[in-house]
Ligand code: ADP
């Protein structure tokens with residue numbers, strides 16, 4: 616059951632959702648309850664088909680849920696996707712500035728802000744490149760800069776490292792942690808990499824499939840910055856591995 620701290624950015628209580636078509640009726644999510652405290656880093660993990668992406672869509676209001684309640688104590692959510700989802704016809708800087716344009720920020724202001732965000736993710740030098748001329752890691756960094764440009768009070772990331780090679784993913788993860796610390800932003804991340812989840816998160820939510828449900832929640836109270844070679848770290852990794860093994 617969710618604790619219900621007054622400063623929670625997000626509180627879900629018994630949220631259920633289903634997809635119906637002529638052939639079948641799928642419970643995508645059943646009785647999902649958890650909360651995300653302001654400033655926390657919360658990860659969601661679980662097998663493919665557990666409803667993780669559906670849950671993110673519901674949180675963002677892109678999809679209706681069937682029952683239960685979603686309390687959204689945030690005003691400017693931003694999303695980073697697995698497949699980057701950049702506009703191919705816009706340069707890196709224009710991709711980053713896009714959200715600001717939608718928000719009515721004048722051209723000069725949004726270009727300055729976009730350039731600053733690109734710099735923060737180490738991509739100032741490719742500001743004028745189009746996505747097709749960027750590597751996967753660079754595209755994901757543009758996606759992150761675009762998300763940060765709107766000064767989000769909740770950052771939702773759906774498997775942001777999945778399409779990246781290990782070295783690129785490690786570098787992006789380190790930068791993300793730096794940004795999280797610097798901004799005190801609240802992050803909710805779907806991530807199926809167990810050591811990453813332990814390294815990044817205050818709490819890990821483990822979902823199961825058919826129906827999509829919460830199986831376990833693990834609080835990770837290791838001090839930060841986390842030593843990924845320490846015994847307590849490995850103990851947590853083992854613990855989470857066991858939990859995931861027992862649910863799948
Ligand atoms: P995950 O992100 O955990 O892999 P998804 O949220 O993508 O899971 O999907 C959860 C379940 O809902 C799956 O069984 C999937 O087939 C089903 N599903 C997802 N989107 C749709 C849709 N638009 N129509 C019908 N079923 C869907």
Ligand code: MG
Pocket residue numbers: 667668669773
């Ligand atoms: Mg998914």
